[in-house]
Amino acid sequence: MHWYVDVLKKYAVFSGRARRQEYWMFILFSVIVSIVLTIIDTVAGTSPVIASIYSLAVFLPSLGVAVRRLHDTDRSGWWLLIALVPFVGAIILLVFLASEGKPHENSHGPNPKLVPAH
Known part of the structure; x- marks a missing residue:
C-alpha cells in the first residue's frame, strides 16, 4: 500500500528514478481500484462516472512514475511516446518498463x- 501512496505523494514529479517494484505495485493497485470502481459504477447505474474520475485523478501520478521508471533504465521520459506506434510500440515500452534499472548513478x-528510504 505504501508504494501507491508514495507515488501519489509525488503527484507530478517527473525527475528522479523509480524502482521496478514501485512502478508495478502502483500499477497493480491502480488496476484493482479501477476494477472495483467499475463494478460499483455498474451496480449503481452511474457507469462510467466514478471510474473515469479515478482514472483522471491518477493520470499525472501514473505518467510521473512511468517517466521515473524510464529514467531508472537511463532512458528519457519521451520514450513513453513509443507506445503510439501501432502493434510494437506498447511491447517495446513494456520491455523498457520491466527491465532492470541501471545499477550506477x-x-x-x-x-x-x-538510496535509504525516507
Whole structure:
C-alpha cells in the first residue's frame, strides 16, 4: 500500500528514478481500484462516472512514475511516446518498463535501490 501512496505523494514529479517494484505495485493497485470502481459504477447505474474520475485523478501520478521508471533504465521520459506506434510500440515500452534499472548513478539521479528510504 505504501508504494501507491508514495507515488501519489509525488503527484507530478517527473525527475528522479523509480524502482521496478514501485512502478508495478502502483500499477497493480491502480488496476484493482479501477476494477472495483467499475463494478460499483455498474451496480449503481452511474457507469462510467466514478471510474473515469479515478482514472483522471491518477493520470499525472501514473505518467510521473512511468517517466521515473524510464529514467531508472537511463532512458528519457519521451520514450513513453513509443507506445503510439501501432502493434510494437506498447511491447517495446513494456520491455523498457520491466527491465532492470541501471545499477550506477545516471544523469537522472542515484540508484534508488541504494538510496535509504525516507
